Amino acid sequence: SQQGEEDPQALSIQEGENATMNCSYKTSINNLQWYRQNSGRGLVHLILIRSNEREKHSGRLRVTLDTSKKSSSLLITASRAADTASYFCATVMYNNNDMRFGAGTRLTVKP
Amino acid sequence: DTGVSQNPRHKITKRGQNVTFRCDPISEHNRLYWYRQTLGQGPEFLTYFQNEAQLEKSRLLSDRFSAERPKGSFSTLEIQRTEQGDSAMYLCASSSALQETQYFGPGTRLLVL
Numbered sequence: 001s002q003q004g005e006e007d008p009q010a011l012s013i014q015e016g017e018n019a020t021m022n023c024s025y026k027t028s029i030n031n032l033q034w035y036r037q038n039s040g041r042g043l044v045h046l047i048l049i050r051s052n053e054r055e056k057h058s059g060r061l062r063v064t065l066d067t068s069k070k071s072s073s074l075l076i077t078a079s080r081a082a083d084t085a086s087y088f089c090a091t092v093m094y095n096n097n098d099m100r101f102g103a104g105t106r107l108t109v110k111p
Numbered sequence: 112d113t114g115v116s117q118n119p120r121h122k123i124t125k126r127g128q129n130v131t132f133r134c135d136p137i138s139e140h141n142r143l144y145w146y147r148q149t150l151g152q153g154p155e156f157l158t159y160f161q162n163e164a165q166l167e168k169s170r171l172l173s174d175r176f177s178a179e180r181p182k183g184s185f186s187t188l189e190i191q192r193t194e195q196g197d198s199a200m201y202l203c204a205s206s207s208a209l210q211e212t213q214y215f216g217p218g219t220r221l222l223v224l
Contacts, residue, residue: 033211042115043202045215048211090153092211098159099156100156101154101155104152
């Protein structure tokens with residue numbers, strides 16, 4: 001069963017705008033990861049945030065984690081057409097090796 | 112290219128046939144995972160190997176599914192007596208014991224007619 005739920009399901013923005021995607025989950029986690037998937041391709045790891053961390057940055061990506069609300073957000077700043085893809089959050093629980101993915105947010109960045 | 116390869120990339124088969132997929136992980140990774148992804152959904156965990164040992168299996172992995180990793184390197188996923196509901200993308204990922212990031216292959220897209 002899937003653990004995370006992304007919101008919104010789809011997001012369409014203009015190039016240069018910021019894109020924010022949210023993820024909620026149900027159980028306590030060890031870490032939460034964000035992945036990107038271009039249409040029909042494999043997943044590419046973007047960023048990992050541990051349960052004791054609140055915010056991480058990587059280039060134009062900013063991820064926050066609120067364990068009290070069981071939620072995370074991914075912010076992509078100054079978006080580009082090449083950012084068009086599906087974005088998934090995935091949670092890893094303690095003493096567990098499998099990742100649980102949400103259904104993803106489909107981001108479209110219009111040039 | 113993450114370094115994880117999967118073959119074939121596409122497979123079309125008739126209902127009732129058996130199919131086998133192969134995954135070659137990053138060479139120094141001792142952990143290997145299989146996921147299934149249907150259209151519009153995120154990947155769903157199927158099974159996990161550490162070296163050659165299969166340590167976890169999802170309830171999604173019915174008795175028609177079997178996975179092996181005989182020498183702790185490449186892995187195969189076999190589906191027997193395929194059903195139309197098996198149509199999906201089958202993804203393989205690998206990781207090392209020292210890091211939690213999983214590196215995904217490009218997937219094998221299965222269509223059962």
